[in-house]
Amino acid sequence: MTTWGFIGSGNIGSTVARLAVAAGHDVVMSNSRGPETLVDLVTELGDHARAGTTEEAAVDGDVVVVTIPLKAYRDVPADALEGKVVLDTMNYYPERDGRVAELDDESTTTSELLQTHLPGSRVVKVFNNIYFEHLRALARPSGDPERSALAIAGDDEEAKHTVTRLLDEIGYDTYDLGPLAEGWRTQRDTAAYAVVYAADPQDWSKGPAPVSADELAAAAARSRRYRDTDG
Numbered sequence: 001m002t003t004w005g006f007i008g009s010g011n012i013g014s015t016v017a018r019l020a021v022a023a024g025h026d027v028v029m030s031n032s033r034g035p036e037t038l039v040d041l042v043t044e045l046g047d048h049a050r051a052g053t054t055e056e057a058a059v060d061g062d063v064v065v066v067t068i069p070l071k072a073y074r075d076v077p078a079d080a081l082e083g084k085v086v087l088d089t090m091n092y093y094p095e096r097d098g099r100v101a102e103l104d105d106e107s108t109t110t111s112e113l114l115q116t117h118l119p120g121s122r123v124v125k126v127f128n129n130i131y132f133e134h135l136r137a138l139a140r141p142s143g144d145p146e147r148s149a150l151a152i153a154g155d156d157e158e159a160k161h162t163v164t165r166l167l168d169e170i171g172y173d174t175y176d177l178g179p180l181a182e183g184w185r186t187q188r189d190t191a192a193y194a195v196v197y198a199a200d201p202q203d204w205s206k207g208p209a210p211v212s213a214d215e216l217a218a219a220a221a222r223s224r225r226y227r228d229t230d231g
């Protein structure tokens with residue numbers, strides 16, 4: 001049993017928490033407004049869930065999911081996360097997050113920015129390239145022929161091993177993109193971004209479709225840097 005801390009309890013945070021609780025894990029949820037605003041969520045999640053401050057989620061989590069708008073990443077408490085495996089779900093949307101020069105010129109990636117902010121933590125990029133409703137719907141037990149894979153990237157092999165085990169327990173295989181610097185392969189608008197899990201990329205009302213590790217690897221291989229595309 002693992003305790004998952006959550007910094008951010010919105011669409012993705014609450015979905016990952018549901019999967020973790022369903023797998024028998026404990027979760028500590030937090031947001032920007034305080035634990036009193038998370039009563040409904042933790043009540044719904046049940047006895048394995050509680051709400052806390054972001055500091056408490058960071059300290060109490062064996063692993064900690066950072067799942068907030070990228071613009072707020074500097075608010076993530078670095079000292080409290082010293083030595084922890086940190087799962088980063090964040091994506092860069094300039095219209096929401098403001099312009100970040102080093103992301104615009106692709107001299108770094110979003111998860112490397114978080115890793116720089118958290119020098120004592122081991123950041124693993126995960127959950128960033130799947131729509132939260134698809135994430136909830138596609139979870140399957142190990143060995144299920146319809147099981148999907150999720151992409152991870154990270155600079156620490158042991159941390160990636162931990163995340164691979166946790167993904168397995170909540171219903172997913174893993175495809176390892178390599179180091180954090182390869183995380184751009186699943187960034188917004190690439191071939192391996194959220195559309196890859198849509199049954200019909202033109203019509204999302206048709207819901208999700210399973211994606212194997214091989215299919216995800218093929219999509220990631222097709223991904224192109226923004227600077228190498230017209231977009």
Ligand SMILES: NC(=O)c1ccc[n+]([C@@H]2O[C@H](COP(=O)([O-])OP(=O)(O)OC[C@H]3O[C@@H](n4cnc5c(N)ncnc54)[C@H](OP(=O)(O)O)[C@@H]3O)[C@@H](O)[C@H]2O)c1
Pocket residue numbers: 007008009010011012013030031032033034054067068069070072075089090091092127128129130131132133
């Ligand atoms: N939506 C998706 O399907 C999806 C899929 C993959 C990745 N992502 C990425 O994952 C991240 C979260 O997305 P989301 O859709 O879950 O967002 P969301 O529903 O808007 O939830 C954001 C959460 O972050 C919290 N938060 C915001 N600023 C914070 C701060 N300074 N300190 C602590 N908590 C803070 C919010 O709390 P308050 O409400 O109290 O402010 C809220 O709980 C984003 O970077 C997004 O691009 C989203």
